[in-house]
Amino acid sequence: MIQSDNIEMLCVDDIHTYYGKSHIVQGISFNVSAHECVALLGRNGAGKTTTLRSIMGLTPPQNGKILFKGVVIQNLPPFEISRNGIAYVPEDRQIFTTLTVMENLNLALKKHQKDDGWTIEKVLDIFPALAERRFNRGNQLSGGEQQMLTIARALMSNPDLLLLDEPTEGLAPIIVEILLEVIINLKKEGLTILLVEQNVSATRTVADNYLILQQGKIVYQGDNEDFWATPALQKKYLGI
Numbered sequence: 652m653i654q655s656d657n658i659e660m661l662c663v664d665d666i667h668t669y670y671g672k673s674h675i676v677q678g679i680s681f682n683v684s685a686h687e688c689v690a691l692l693g694r695n696g697a698g699k700t701t702t703l704r705s706i707m708g709l710t711p712p713q714n715g716k717i718l719f720k721g722v723v724i725q726n727l728p729p730f731e732i733s734r735n736g737i738a739y740v741p742e743d744r745q746i747f748t749t750l751t752v753m754e755n756l757n758l759a760l761k762k763h764q765k766d767d768g769w770t771i772e773k774v775l776d777i778f779p780a781l782a783e784r785r786f787n788r789g790n791q792l793s794g795g796e797q798q799m800l801t802i803a804r805a806l807m808s809n810p811d812l813l814l815l816d817e818p819t820e821g822l823a824p825i826i827v828e829i830l831l832e833v834i835i836n837l838k839k840e841g842l843t844i845l846l847v848e849q850n851v852s853a854t855r856t857v858a859d860n861y862l863i864l865q866q867g868k869i870v871y872q873g874d875n876e877d878f879w880a881t882p883a884l885q886k887k888y889l890g891i
């Protein structure tokens with residue numbers, strides 16, 4: 652596998668994704684470079700989740716190409732895409748509510764652990780709130796703690812690319828701040844992140860580049876500076 656830093660981590664090239672006859676993702680192309688965070692924005696129903704699901708192979712695109720670390724992945728099943736190094740954190744927090752934090756993390760541990768990969772200890776270091784709750788069950792956790800556990804579980808697969816779907820949704824501002832700090836730390840750890848958010852202001856400190864989706868098409872691509880220097884964008888495409 653090619654592991655050069657010179658190539659893009661993810662190349663999405665003119666993908667089209669359907670739900671039945673509905674043409675949802677209508678020819679999207681973008682790149683995500685290694686170690687950067689790209690924010691994917693757009694109104695409700697724009698196709699953000701479908702784009703993440705397309706990359707993960709959960710709703711595979713019917714046309715177009717997706718390259719991850721130089722390897723064609725758009726025809727692979729989700730478990731192989733995961734094995735290649737992509738982890739998906741869906742909107743609905745996927746944890747086992749009757750199991751403890753430790754049990755949830757243990758179940759997510761991969762059989763093929765990497766020597767330099769994530770361990771439960773390392774994950775608990777990055778989420779001190781979870782460390783304190785390690786013997787509590789999923790259903791005893793706050794919304795923020797459940798979101799942290801969902802991300803922690805995703806990290807156990809040692810991904811290079813993390814797909815986060817609205818991680819701050821429904822969380823109190825103080826918890827949002829904590830999560831954003833975690834995302835910044837994950838970037839420092841070398842992760843590449845594709846971040847879907849409705850909470851646009853929350854992306855300001857973490858996103859290097861921006862994409863805006865409208866009705867299944869990309870209508871804007873730009874860097875952090877350009878995005879925040881152009882408030883008209885938010886008004887036009889996001890209704891803010």
Ligand SMILES: Nc1ncnc2c1ncn2[C@@H]1O[C@H](COP(=O)(O)OP(=O)(O)OP(=O)(O)O)[C@@H](O)[C@H]1O
Pocket residue numbers: 670671673675693694695696697698699700701702849
């Ligand atoms: N399983 C499905 N079957 C049919 N249509 C679907 C399905 N899931 C989503 N859609 C439709 O696809 C379009 C895009 O949905 P998607 O969930 O990707 O949008 P989104 O940008 O993530 O929106 P939100 O901000 O509400 O999460 C919407 O019109 C939605 O109704």
Ligand SMILES: [Mg+2]
Pocket residue numbers: 699700701742816
């Ligand atoms: Mg969505």
